[in-house]
């Protein structure tokens with residue numbers, strides 16, 4: 001669909017996947033005025049197709065839009081766009097019982113106006129593409145090793161860290177490369193002001209399972225993405241006899257906690273991997289032992305299967321989190 005300052009949203013169509021027509025002067029190519037979402041469509045046993053908490057993705061996209069000075073799309077139009085695409089592409093939603101397979105959905109919005117001046121675009125394009133996704137983990141849950149990015153932050157105070165915009169991912173890549181150069185799977189980013197507090201990974205939020213039953217996650221300080229998996233886990237925690245706590249957590253507490261045994265498990269979460277155990281932490285000049293047993297700890301595995309059972313329709317959806325698309 002296209003948005004113009006004169007006519008609002010119009011011309012919504014479902015069409016075959018193919019290249020976009022874009023002017024080389026399109027504002028997005030110069031000023032990165034772009035936002036997106038990441039979701040999945042799940043096949044249930046009776047053949048129906050569902051998605052998880054689309055209202056939350058619609059609300060986050062609206063918040064991202066406000067931050068990036070893009071027009072908002074209503075929750076109704078957002079969900080209608082997913083339904084239209086998944087109905088047209090139903091054959092690409094993997095069959096039930098083929099492991100953790102789904103149809104990944106990528107809604108995105110960008111400044112398509114051809115204009116080189118720096119101001120919010122008056123023509124914007126919204127689109128959704130889809131791609132079948134296999135299991136994120138092949139051959140069991142392997143803890144991911146993490147690199148502490150000391151020099152690079154992905155977001156700062158007053159910046160766009162809480163929005164899901166492309167620029168945040170561009171700014172996290174140098175830290176990811178640094179991590180890979182040190183043999184780590186991913187980078188963990190700290191707050192940009194003091195380089196002391198844990199924020200998140202490039203594409204996942206973090207949780208710490210404490211010996212005393214607390215389930216801690218970094219508070220939303222404005223530079224962390226408000227993950228929908230994170231929010232769902234905070235809600236589910238009580239069912240699992242865990243006490244959810246959102247607060248600032250120092251990187252030093254991580255290093256000390258895994259050594260003292262105060263932290264019993266660490267995991268990361270997001271739509272793509274759902275929940276993944278976190279292994280060794282490395283930084284310039286040191287390392288801390290794995291925050292998880294091989295295959296993930298008990299709590300990590302329980303939270304992971306609880307979420308997956310809801311998403312694939314194997315457990316009753318008592319919270320109304322699932323929306324039927326087909």
Ligand code: PMP
Nearest residue numbers: 203204205225227228229270271
């Ligand atoms: N943080 C970042 C930076 C992300 O890109 C994502 C993925 N959207 C997440 C956290 C997890 O969010 P969600 O649970 O909504 O997928």
